[in-house]
Amino acid sequence: MPDDAFTFRPVTDADLPFVLACQTSDAAAPWFAPLTLDQARARFGDRLAGRSPIRMVIAHVRGRDAGYAQLYRVGDLPTDGFIPADARDVGLDYCLAGDLVGQGLGTPFVASLVGLASWLFPDAPGAVACPDHRNRASIAVLERAGFTAGLWFDTPGPAGGSITEIAYRRAIPAAEY
Numbered sequence: 441m442p443d444d445a446f447t448f449r450p451v452t453d454a455d456l457p458f459v460l461a462c463q464t465s466d467a468a469a470p471w472f473a474p475l476t477l478d479q480a481r482a483r484f485g486d487r488l489a490g491r492s493p494i495r496m497v498i499a500h501v502r503g504r505d506a507g508y509a510q511l512y513r514v515g516d517l518p519t520d521g522f523i524p525a526d527a528r529d530v531g532l533d534y535c536l537a538g539d540l541v542g543q544g545l546g547t548p549f550v551a552s553l554v555g556l557a558s559w560l561f562p563d564a565p566g567a568v569a570c571p572d573h574r575n576r577a578s579i580a581v582l583e584r585a586g587f588t589a590g591l592w593f594d595t596p597g598p599a600g601g602s603i604t605e606i607a608y609r610r611a612i613p614a615a616e617y
């Protein structure tokens with residue numbers, strides 16, 4: 441297996457401190473509201489227990505936990521999580537561990553997530569990710585992973601108020617069995 445091949449496993453409660461560490465790295469802090477462990481349990485508990493349509497996974501590469509991601513059908517999101525994409529598309533959120541940011545891992549991470557999305561949701565026509573329009577690192581990896589920019593839209597921001605995100609989409613070819 442090449443060095444930068446990502447694998448994934450479901451997030452458990454024991455992973456939440458790692459998830460929070462990912463969210464508070466210098467690269468991630470502008471895009472996430474800081475959470476305590478108790479707040480994270482309240483926010484993510486249903487996802488970890490399989491009671492939410494949002495699936496959380498730990499990403500593994502180079503022999504270590506490397507980040508986490510979320511995958512969900514766009515149409516399964518609550519209306520306050522609106523994303524301008526096909527309801528059957530798979531939404532992706534992703535975050536590398538801070539010490540791995542800036543090493544070129546972002547593109548294989550996102551490309552591997554598209555593969556996971558097509559495995560979890562075989563009839564999904566596309567994958568979509570919605571970076572803040574100022575998130576140049578995320579936009580660069582999405583473009584390198586074959587995504588193209590669609591609508592710009594306003595959504596509630598991590599620090600209150602609203603932020604402007606861009607819906608980046610990539611078609612997922614129909615699976616051949």
Ligand SMILES: CC(C)(COP(=O)(O)OP(=O)(O)OC[C@H]1O[C@@H](n2cnc3c(N)ncnc32)[C@H](O)[C@@H]1OP(=O)(O)O)[C@@H](O)C(=O)NCCC(=O)NCCS
Pocket residue numbers: 467468471533534535536537540541542543544545546547549569570571572575576577578580581
């Ligand atoms: C988004 C993320 C996965 C990308 O991974 P990464 O390790 O930074 O990606 P790479 O090293 O492969 O490449 C990032 C590119 O963006 C550029 N970049 C990084 N930070 C930048 C910044 N602040 N401003 C401008 N460009 C930046 C890099 O130079 C690189 O481009 P290049 O190869 O042409 O030089 C990672 O930054 C991350 O986890 N960020 C925090 C969480 C997050 O933003 N998630 C996305 C939510 S949509």
